[in-house]
Amino acid sequence: MPTGAETNRILQAILDAAVDGVVLIGHTGLIEAFNRAAQSLFGFSAEEVVGKNVRVLMTEGDAAAHDEHMARYLRTGTAHIIGRGRQVIARRKDGRDFPVFLSVGVVPGAQPPRFLGFLHDLTAERQADERNQRLQERLTHVSRLATLGEIAAGIAHEVNQPLAAITNYAQACVRLLVAPDADIEEIREALREIAGQAVRAGDIVHRLRGIARAPDPQRRPLSINSLLMELNELLQGQARRAEVSCTVDLGSDLPLVLVDGSQIQQVVLNLVRNALEALAGPYRTPKQILISTYLDGDHDVALEVCDSAEGISAGTVERLFEPFFTTKEAGTGLGLAMSRTIIESHGGRLDYRPHAPQGSCFTLRLPTL
Amino acid sequence: MATTMKERAPAVYIVDDDDAVRSSLRLLLKSVGLNATAQGSAQEFLSSYDPQQPGCLVLDVRMPGMSGLELQQQLNLRGAVIPVIFITGHGDVPMAVEAMQHGAFDFLQKPFRDQDLIERIQKALERDRTSRAQLRERSLIRERRESLTPREREVLDLVTSGKPNKVMAADLGVSQRTVEIHRARVMEKMGASSLAQLVRMVLDLQSEGG
Numbered sequence: 001m002p003t004g005a006e007t008n009r010i011l012q013a014i015l016d017a018a019v020d021g022v023v024l025i026g027h028t029g030l031i032e033a034f035n036r037a038a039q040s041l042f043g044f045s046a047e048e049v050v051g052k053n054v055r056v057l058m059t060e061g062d063a064a065a066h067d068e069h070m071a072r073y074l075r076t077g078t079a080h081i082i083g084r085g086r087q088v089i090a091r092r093k094d095g096r097d098f099p100v101f102l103s104v105g106v107v108p109g110a111q112p113p114r115f116l117g118f119l120h121d122l123t124a125e126r127q128a129d130e131r132n133q134r135l136q137e138r139l140t141h142v143s144r145l146a147t148l149g150e151i152a153a154g155i156a157h158e159v160n161q162p163l164a165a166i167t168n169y170a171q172a173c174v175r176l177l178v179a180p181d182a183d184i185e186e187i188r189e190a191l192r193e194i195a196g197q198a199v200r201a202g203d204i205v206h207r208l209r210g211i212a213r214a215p216d217p218q219r220r221p222l223s224i225n226s227l228l229m230e231l232n233e234l235l236q237g238q239a240r241r242a243e244v245s246c247t248v249d250l251g252s253d254l255p256l257v258l259v260d261g262s263q264i265q266q267v268v269l270n271l272v273r274n275a276l277e278a279l280a281g282p283y284r285t286p287k288q289i290l291i292s293t294y295l296d297g298d299h300d301v302a303l304e305v306c307d308s309a310e311g312i313s314a315g316t317v318e319r320l321f322e323p324f325f326t327t328k329e330a331g332t333g334l335g336l337a338m339s340r341t342i343i344e345s346h347g348g349r350l351d352y353r354p355h356a357p358q359g360s361c362f363t364l365r366l367p368t369l
Numbered sequence: 370m371a372t373t374m375k376e377r378a379p380a381v382y383i384v385d386d387d388d389a390v391r392s393s394l395r396l397l398l399k400s401v402g403l404n405a406t407a408q409g410s411a412q413e414f415l416s417s418y419d420p421q422q423p424g425c426l427v428l429d430v431r432m433p434g435m436s437g438l439e440l441q442q443q444l445n446l447r448g449a450v451i452p453v454i455f456i457t458g459h460g461d462v463p464m465a466v467e468a469m470q471h472g473a474f475d476f477l478q479k480p481f482r483d484q485d486l487i488e489r490i491q492k493a494l495e496r497d498r499t500s501r502a503q504l505r506e507r508s509l510i511r512e513r514r515e516s517l518t519p520r521e522r523e524v525l526d527l528v529t530s531g532k533p534n535k536v537m538a539a540d541l542g543v544s545q546r547t548v549e550i551h552r553a554r555v556m557e558k559m560g561a562s563s564l565a566q567l568v569r570m571v572l573d574l575q576s577e578g579g
Contacts, residue, residue: 157458161387164456164479168393171483175400190396197389240386240433 021119027112043093162197221256244287251294255368267339271305278309300365308359380424383407386432411435425493452493524551529571
């Protein structure tokens with residue numbers, strides 16, 4: 001049997017060997033023991049804090065609340081933190097705050113009670129989290145810009161069509177008016193066409209503004225069909241240029257979804273762009289994309305983009321949504337990863353399945369309101 | 370037959386899948402008195418195309434189904450002479466370059482000034498007239514050559530390869546006088562007024578592979 005002094009030395013050795021900070025306090029909050037890890041975490045020596053109230057290790061807000069939690073526990077036995085542990089902000093001797101995970105235990109049988117606090121430094125984890133978040137934000141931005149660049153090229157082409165028609169009609173009118181026996185009805189018809197084509201160009205530009213507006217954290221109840229139809233002219237234009245037939249099949253009476261419309265549109269553009277790239281090979285016929293919306297079960301609205309390309313090989317399927325994984329020469333490997341992130345942040349899912357008889361289907365599901 | 374072709378008024382064909390672009394082009398060409406026919410797809414154009422009809426083709430590069438470039442290749446395969454003016458949208462320069470390499474007459478980027486298009490169309494129609502006249506000329510020469518007797522044909526080949534009458538007479542085993550008679554008949558049948566012209570005709574047929 002070890003003697004009392006021996007037990008104390010063993011206990012001290014255990015405490016000092018611990019990687020996490022360990023603080024023993026009495027029922028009034030006075031610090032009774034402060035292990036080596038705690039000393040290096042807080043910058044206090046044991047001598048400096050033993051006998052002082054544990055509040056010296058806390059921020060003002062926590063310090064005020066701490067006395068209350070202790071008093072309530074002593075009075076009612078209701079634990080605020082004991083047995084659960086939570087993330088708190090601790091304060092160093094030099095005044096700097098840092099995040100810790102605090103778990104608290106009660107020394108069994110001690111009367112009045114004594115408490116043991118274990119402090120796990122979260123600074124490194126927190127920094128990693130922040131780095132990840134910054135990276136995510138940057139990726140979202142990069143991906144958005146890449147898509148925007150492509151959208152801009154597409155829009156330029158689409159706007160050019162009505163502009164060309166307007167130019168032709170106007171120049172024809174100028175010439176027709178010169179003739180002594182000018183046919184006024186023909187000229188009137190041409191002027192009407194000019195107005196109609198100007199509206200068409202305006203609609204396209206309007207749609208671009210909708211897509212390019214700043215990310216709106218405010219999600220609104222929107223119809224997935226309306227979001228898709230806003231993109232339709234753009235998608236059809238892209239498909240037409242790629243000599244792909246693109247069919248849209250809208251489900252009827254779909255419930256609304258709570259979404260950031262431009263983010264969802266970005267995902268759809270991304271999926272269609274992937275499909276077009278998959279269909280870009282030379283002699284494959286027929287080149288088809290089918291976009292459909294439907295109610296999936298009772299709780300999800302689904303939007304599906306299917307193509308008639310070669311599909312995706314088994315080895316690739318597993319890594320499909322992995323960031324920076326790509327099979328394309330000029331790919332960033334971010335498109336699908338970002339798309340999935342966006343859909344999941346809306347509480348939904350983005351999945352792949354093979355398309356019969358050949359090709360790929362990507363299905364995004366969003367919870368209905 | 371040659372004269373009826375000459376009399377046909379040239380037609381301008383427009384092939385563009387965009388309704389507005391197509392009908393505005395037709396109106397523009399009509400406003401300058403050109404006879405324009407508009408079609409919405411390459412297939413539509415091909416199924417009604419008459420190679421005997423002089424004219425030119427104003428063609429959109431990008432179309433669903435058969436693209437403008439593919440239509441051009443189809444026409445090339447059929448040996449069509451119709452000049453093609455390509456209309457390209459934004460950023461289609463590489464396609465335009467390819468079209469030019471395959472013998473396109475010219476290309477224009479949308480939107481364009483009416484004067485630019487009309488000038489190009491007029492030049493294209495001029496080219497079509499010239500090449501059709503050339504074709505008629507060639508087929509005429511070929512017909513005339515077919516009308517020569519075997520002996521006259523021999524004389525034609527020898528004359529145009531530069532052989533003097535004396536050498537020809539020896540080669541053919543006839544008198545120099547006989548050669549001279551054959552030679553006069555060849556000149557007359559071929560419609561050549563000089564040896565130089567006769568040589569040009571033969572070279573022209575040879576260059577065409579005929």
